[in-house]
Structures are given as structure tokens and as C-alpha cells.
Amino acid sequence: MPQLKESELEVLRILWEQGPQKPAEIQEQFAWIIENGTLRSVLRGLVESGHATREKQGKAYFYRASASKRNMLSKMFRRMADVFTGGSPAELITQLVQAEKLSPDEIEQLRQIAQDEPKRPKKKQRK
Template identity: 30%
Template sequence: MKISLTDREADVMQALWESGPSTVAEVRERLADPLAYTTVLTVLRTLESKGFVGHEAVGRGHRFFASVQQRAARKNAVQHLTDKLFKGSAELLFSHLVSEQKLSAEQIRRMRQMLAEHADEEKPE
């Protein structure tokens, strides 16, 4: 499933991923931008129509929940970014991240460790 989110949709999804099933009012409280209740409800309904959110009836209201995992959404977003801005090259994306970010020694160490682990997984037996 291809997961594509607008900035506002990503904010709403983040609230659901962090806090679990929530009412419209609860999602609204967690957002940085002060949005109208109806705006949050519209975003949730749009996400539901895309298959990214579901809901269950709770009394007269609804409790919304994420139907896609955050990891899957991240993977899709990075792939989209890589395809659109880096000509599909993960190496160009990585190069950009390393050269443009102020990385701490610890972050560089962890990146090296991940690369080494990945290289070990790729070795033929």
C-alpha cells in the first residue's frame, strides 16, 4: 500500500501513533496548530477514506485509530523523497544528510554501525 500524507495528515497520524485510539477532541488537543474540531474531523475522515485510519463507535462519538504503522509511512515517505529529489539514489540522499546536517560523534558512530550491520547481512554465505 502506498502511503502519501499531506503535512496536516502527517500531524494527525503522529497524534494517533503516539497516543493510540483517540477521539477528535483528543487528537485536536495534541496538535501544535489550533485547528477547528470540524477541520480535524475532516482530516480524520479523509485519512479513513484512504485506508490509513479506522474508527470504532464509542457512545455517540467515535474513537479513531491508525490503520497503518508509522514505520510503513516513514518508509514510503523516504522512498518518495529519494525518488523525487535524489533520482532514486539512496547514496545521494545519504550524502546529502551527512554533508548538510550537524551530526554528533554518537550519530556518526550509530550510522557506521548500521552500515556495517547492513553490509554483514548482504554478504553471501
């Protein structure tokens, strides 16, 4: 899976949060200033790669994320685990927790998730 660029991820974030949007609406919600031509190029790339779809409604085109947020997160997480820990999701989570300054509430939330999660069979480590 080719890595998505920061602008592509920003478009997907907006579409996941807001649903179908016209390019001007996407541009207004960008976390940084993006030129119209650049945004249209990003949108074209997302459609061509299958991460987004485009549908004409009246005179306007609306863009929608076709890749689910959960699926994209899972793929990116697996890629990070491969790169940083040789494929171990648990080790990646451990390293992230150790690297970040978590509040007591956040630590408690992680404990709760760990306790509530049903035990699953261990998967073999990918190489």
C-alpha cells in the same frame, strides 16, 4: 500514492504515538492550533483514503492509524529518493547526512548501524 498533507501526517503521528484517540484528544496534542471542523475534515479524509479507521465506542468515535509508521516511512523515503537522487536510497542518506549538523554521538550511531547491518544484495535502481 497521493502525498499526505501536513495536518494528515500530524494526526498519524499522534495516533502512532498514542494509539486510538477521540477527536478532542487528537486536537489537544496537535503541534499547532487546529480548528475542530478542520480536524474532522482531516480525519474524514484519512479514513476515506484508508490511512485511518474509525470505531464507535459508546457515544464516542475513536480513530486509529491503519497505515503502519514503518510502511509509511518507507514509502515516503522511496518517494524522496526518486525526487532528489533519481531513486538512490544511499545517495539520499548521504545528502541528508551532509546537509545536517550531526553531533559526534549521532555520527557514531550511524557508523554502528552501518557496521551492524547485514549485507544485502543490491537492488536495481528504479527509474
